[in-house]
Amino acid sequence: MNIFQLSYRNMISRPLSTTLSLVLLILGVGMIALLLQMNRHVQEQMTNNIRGIDMVVGAKGSPLQLILSAVFHIDVPTGNISLHDAEQLRQNGLVDFGIPLSYGDSYEGYRILGTSHQYTELYSAEVASGRLWEEHFEVTLGAVAAVSLNLKVGDTFAGAHGLVAGGEIHEDQSYHVVGILNHTNSVVDQLILTATESVWEVHHHEEEEEAAAEETEGESGELHSEAHQEEHHDANDEEREITAMLINFRSPIGMVQIPRMVNEDTNMQAAVPVYEISRLFSLMGVGIDTLNTIALVIMAVSGFSVFISLFSALKDRRYEMALMRTYGANRWQLVWLVLQEGLLLTLLGFLFGIVFSRLGLWLVSGLMESSYHYEFSGWTLLAEEAWLLISALAIGFLASILPAIYIFRINISKTLANA
Amino acid sequence: MLVTQSLYFAYSSDTEFHFPDISLQEGDNLLVLGQSGVGKTTLLHLIAGLLQPKSGNIELRGTVIHELSSGKLDRFRGRNIGLVFQRPHFVQALSLRENLSLVQYLAGKPHDKMRINEVLKSLGIEGKGENKPYSLSQGEQQRAAIALAVINSPQLILADEPTSSLDDTNCTKVTTLLKEQAAETGAQLVIITHDQRLKDQFENTLSL
Numbered sequence: 184m185n186i187f188q189l190s191y192r193n194m195i196s197r198p199l200s201t202t203l204s205l206v207l208l209i210l211g212v213g214m215i216a217l218l219l220q221m222n223r224h225v226q227e228q229m230t231n232n233i234r235g236i237d238m239v240v241g242a243k244g245s246p247l248q249l250i251l252s253a254v255f256h257i258d259v260p261t262g263n264i265s266l267h268d269a270e271q272l273r274q275n276g277l278v279d280f281g282i283p284l285s286y287g288d289s290y291e292g293y294r295i296l297g298t299s300h301q302y303t304e305l306y307s308a309e310v311a312s313g314r315l316w317e318e319h320f321e322v323t324l325g326a327v328a329a330v331s332l333n334l335k336v337g338d339t340f341a342g343a344h345g346l347v348a349g350g351e352i353h354e355d356q357s358y359h360v361v362g363i364l365n366h367t368n369s370v371v372d373q374l375i376l377t378a379t380e381s382v383w384e385v386h387h388h389e390e391e392e393e394a395a396a397e398e399t400e401g402e403s404g405e406l407h408s409e410a411h412q413e414e415h416h417d418a419n420d421e422e423r424e425i426t427a428m429l430i431n432f433r434s435p436i437g438m439v440q441i442p443r444m445v446n447e448d449t450n451m452q453a454a455v456p457v458y459e460i461s462r463l464f465s466l467m468g469v470g471i472d473t474l475n476t477i478a479l480v481i482m483a484v485s486g487f488s489v490f491i492s493l494f495s496a497l498k499d500r501r502y503e504m505a506l507m508r509t510y511g512a513n514r515w516q517l518v519w520l521v522l523q524e525g526l527l528l529t530l531l532g533f534l535f536g537i538v539f540s541r542l543g544l545w546l547v548s549g550l551m552e553s554s555y556h557y558e559f560s561g562w563t564l565l566a567e568e569a570w571l572l573i574s575a576l577a578i579g580f581l582a583s584i585l586p587a588i589y590i591f592r593i594n595i596s597k598t599l600a601n602a
Numbered sequence: 603m604l605v606t607q608s609l610y611f612a613y614s615s616d617t618e619f620h621f622p623d624i625s626l627q628e629g630d631n632l633l634v635l636g637q638s639g640v641g642k643t644t645l646l647h648l649i650a651g652l653l654q655p656k657s658g659n660i661e662l663r664g665t666v667i668h669e670l671s672s673g674k675l676d677r678f679r680g681r682n683i684g685l686v687f688q689r690p691h692f693v694q695a696l697s698l699r700e701n702l703s704l705v706q707y708l709a710g711k712p713h714d715k716m717r718i719n720e721v722l723k724s725l726g727i728e729g730k731g732e733n734k735p736y737s738l739s740q741g742e743q744q745r746a747a748i749a750l751a752v753i754n755s756p757q758l759i760l761a762d763e764p765t766s767s768l769d770d771t772n773c774t775k776v777t778t779l780l781k782e783q784a785a786e787t788g789a790q791l792v793i794i795t796h797d798q799r800l801k802d803q804f805e806n807t808l809s810l
Contacts, residue, residue, distance in 0.1 A: 184696065184700050184703040184704040184706075184707050184713070185707050186707075189693070189695070189696070189704060192695040192696055192700075193695045195695075196694060196695035499694075500694065502691050503691065503692075503693050503694065506691050506692075506693070507693070507704075507708060508652075508676060509650065509652065509679060509683075509685050510679075510680050510685075510704075510705045510708045510709065510750070511676055511677055511679055511680015511681065511705075511708040511709040511710065511754075512676060512680070512708045513672065513673045513676040513677070514672065514673075514676075515673075516708070595652045596647040596652040596653045599643075599647070599652070599687065600643050600647070
């Protein structure tokens with residue numbers, strides 16, 4: 184039996200107040216750690232996904248929506264832009280490269296993106312098996328999409344119209360899997376990549392069918408069908424449309440000139456990912472700050488609870504302390520006894536809190552993956568969590584310092600005589 | 603041996619005590635008798651080093667107790683003095699055996715299971731080691747308290763009213779046990795009490 188064991192035994196001899204203190208600590212620490220982790224994961228994912236993209240051009244609308252749809256692939260696109268206009272912009276001397284993006288279909292919730300091979304280079308995705316798409320209707324899958332959809336090289340599938348699962352299925356036009364990319368920890372993992380032409384072709388074909396169907400419907404469909412057919416006949420490069428284009432500039436001057444030029448002189452919209460993301464974070468920041476404050480208050484309350492628990496126990500154990508002094512314990516041993524109990528409690532609270540936060544992260548990650556195809560990975564301890572540990576221990580120390588001083592100054596003779 | 607000389611202590615100018623000198627040889631026992639308020643407990647606390655005398659001298663086996671620093675005094679007390687109180691007290695969270703082990707630890711002695719068994723056996727409570735002390739009967743608790751006092755084989759056993767709440771049979775038992783334990787470890791026994799029943803059981807008595 185030594186002082187540490189006695190601290191522990193004293194702690195568990197009061198199960199109710201110890202549990203209360205622990206629960207409060209776990210809540211406080213767990214919430215803060217969860218927020219820290221989620222913040223880090225979201226920021227990491229976001230910065231990882233916007234690297235190399237200086238600007239996005241797309242149809243007019245909300246710039247944030249444009250970024251969310253074209254860069255992160257989580258919102259619906261703002262609309263289409265003319266391929267001709269986009270190509271003209273790409274020819275601008277300040278532009279290094281531009282990658283076209285075309286949406287139209289999805290397969291079981293995973294988006295089929297028509298683009299160029301440059302898109303994979305942007306995220307330094309390598310082909311893990313098979314090859315990149317070449318012909319129309321050939322697709323290369325991102326690593327996560329391949330696993331979730333259970334597709335391998337050689338498989339075929341039919342895309343569904345629209346970007347969410349459950350759209351009309353293009354049964355006559357099936358895609359052919361020719362390759363699977365390696366894991367890049369970016370949005371590419373969640374995508375099905377194909378040639379821009381494939382997307383055009385599917386919808387081209389579809390329009391034809393629609394037109395035919397509408398013709399039989401009679402007068403109401405007449406106007407539409409005419410319009411469709413017209414589009415159809417003159418289909419050439421100038422009328423081709425894409426959803427958005429990712430732009431990288433040669434020099435920072437482009438960053439200053441081009442977005443303004445696009446927004447003022449064309450009917451396209453230019454959005455800068457870095458600006459939009461920082462705007463998004465500042466919007467989310469309010470919520471995160473509020474949650475953080477609540478968590479800090481809970482931690483403070485838990486410190487108070489540890490204090491009450493130690494102090495009330497001490498009132499009952501005053502005689503016990505005096506007794507230990509008569510059996511040879513010195514002041515510092517008893518001070519250490521009380522401090523240790525407070526620190527042990529907060530340390531336990533911290534450890535359980537971290538476990539709790541990881542459990543929460545795991546749950547959130549599962550939720551994110553099923554609804555946004557985003558996954559969190561890397562279960563590392565953050566530097567901020569080391570600070571969290573230090574604050575938790577500081578709370579334990581502060582909560583036990585008053586009881587410890589009380590013990591240090593205890594008058595043995597008086598305590599024994601009054602017992 | 604225990605020697606006190608012209609001990610004087612005062613809580614305030616109204617309550618002050620001058621104590622008669624005590625000189626005990628090895629193997630001697632002493633009964634200090636006195637009514638409430640004559641400073642019995644004060645004397646015991648002075649001898650145990652729990653109180654500092656205003657003047658006078660206390661010496662145990664050549665060590666002048668009140669001259670030791672606080673930490674050294676705690677260690678000296680733990681190793682050389684065993685205290686028994688009127689009402690037994692223990693560390694609540696621990697079993698009796700763990701209490702004894704703790705007292706060994708606090709005195710800076712190694713954990714000695716044999717000694718714990720030996721003491722429990724000689725006090726007739728060998729079956730109660732795993733119990734929480736407060737769950738024992740009163741008589742058993744008093745014996746357990748004696749176990750705590752003698753576990754480190756002290757040179758001086760100080761008992762403060764150890765029998766006042768006991769009936770006649772238990773009263774005799776406890777004093778006999780205390781004397782036995784003292785004899786076993788060669789300790790001097792000082793009992794301080796107002797309990798006149800003990801008078802006949804001791805050769806040396808001192809009235810305050």
